[in-house]
Structures are given as C-alpha cells and as structure tokens.
Amino acid sequence: xxxxxxxxxxxxxxxxxxxxxxxxxxxxxxxxxxxxxxxxxxxxxxxxxxxxxxxxxxxxxxxxxxxxxxxxxxxxxxxxxxxxxxxxxxxxxxxxxxxxxxxxxxxxxxxxxxxxxxxxxxxxxxxxxxxxxxxxxxxxxxxxxxxxxxxxxxxxxxxxxxxxxxxxxxxxxx
Numbered sequence: 473x474x475x476x477x478x479x480x481x482x483x484x485x486x487x488x489x490x491x492x493x494x495x496x497x498x499x500x501x502x503x504x505x506x507x508x509x510x511x512x513x514x515x516x517x518x519x520x521x522x523x524x525x526x527x528x529x530x531x532x533x534x535x536x537x538x539x540x541x542x543x544x545x546x547x548x549x550x551x552x553x554x555x556x557x558x559x560x561x562x563x564x565x566x567x568x569x570x571x572x573x574x575x576x577x578x579x580x581x582x583x584x585x586x587x588x589x590x591x592x593x594x595x596x597x598x599x600x601x602x603x604x605x606x607x608x609x610x611x612x613x614x615x616x617x618x619x620x621x622x623x624x625x626x627x628x629x630x631x632x633x634x635x636x637x638x639x640x641x642x643x644x645x646x
Contacts, residue, residue, distance in 0.1 A: 535577065538580065540585070541596065543585045546585075548585070554643070555640070600633055
C-alpha cells in the first residue's frame with residue numbers, strides 16, 4: 473500500500489508562509505528518504521501545465537534581478553564590487569532553472585536605476601524582497617515536488633543575498 477502523507481507539501485509550505493509553528497510542520501514530515509536535489513533532477517517536464525507558468529515566473533523574477541544588478545553596476549562604479557557576488561549567485565540560479573529544460577526567455581529588458589548609489593542600492597534590496605516573496609508563492613504553486621524544491625532553493629539563495637546586501641554600503645557616496 474503506498475504511503476499517504478498526512479499533509480501535502482503544498483499545505484506545509486502554505487503553513488510555513490503563514491507562520492505555522494514549527495512543531496506542527498514537523499508532525500507532517502515522514503521518514504521517507506530525501507530525493508535528489510541536484511538542479512534538474514526529477515524535473516522531467518518543465519513544460520507541463522501549470523508548472524510551465526511556475527518556471528516562467530521563476531525565470532522572470534531571477535532575470536529581473538540579474539537585469540537590475542547589471543544596470544546598477546553599469547551606472548554606479550562604486551557598487552560594482554559589492555554587487556558582484558549577488559550577480560554571480562542570480563546568474564547561477566538562472567542556469568539551474570534552465571537546466572530543467574526550460575526555454576531561455578532571451579534578453580531581459582534594461583532596468584531603471586536611481587541616480588544616487590544609496591538609492592540604487594535600496595532599489596536592489598527592495599527588488600530582492602519582491603522576488604523572494606514571489607518565489608515563495610511559486611514554490612507553493614509548483615505541482616512537481618522536484619520543481620518546488622528547486623524554486624525553494626532559488627528562494628533561499630535570494631534570501632541569502634538579502635542578508636548579504638544588508639551590509640553593503642555605497643563606497644562612492646550616498
């Protein structure tokens with residue numbers, strides 16, 4: 473008889489997003505072995521509905537971050553070094569999602585960057601937060617468990633960049 477989970481992954485993720493206590497979430501866990509979390513593992517059909525919309529959403533969010541970081545680094549020389557790690561991380565995230573077999577949407581539009589370095593840095597931080605929130609929703613919406621894990625990993629990476637960007641200051645003035 474197949475294992476019937478007491479709570480679905482979607483229920484657990486929604487509870488996590490809505491702030492359910494950790495013990496309740498852990499009660500829904502099983503002793504089943506973890507699956508392969510390698511990018512693309514188990515994500516055989518990235519074009520299946522509605523997962524194609526999830527993949528497109530992830531590519532859009534991370535692509536927007538890459539475009540903003542590139543434009544900000546081009547406009548503000550003082551931010552080139554401090555923003556380089558975030559740009560590398562987000563490019564790697566794009567590659568991981570594309571490794572699922574998703575189609576590359578191609579060139580991303582040019583992002584608007586504020587004229588002052590401090591304002592530009594704040595715009596990057598705000599865009600990271602917007603992407604993080606949207607990625608959580610996309611992880612919940614994914615039908616494929618492997619895709620949901622990949623999107624959650626991308627979301628975790630965005631969250632990590634938020635923490636790192638909190639310590640960045642515009643060396644070239646405010």
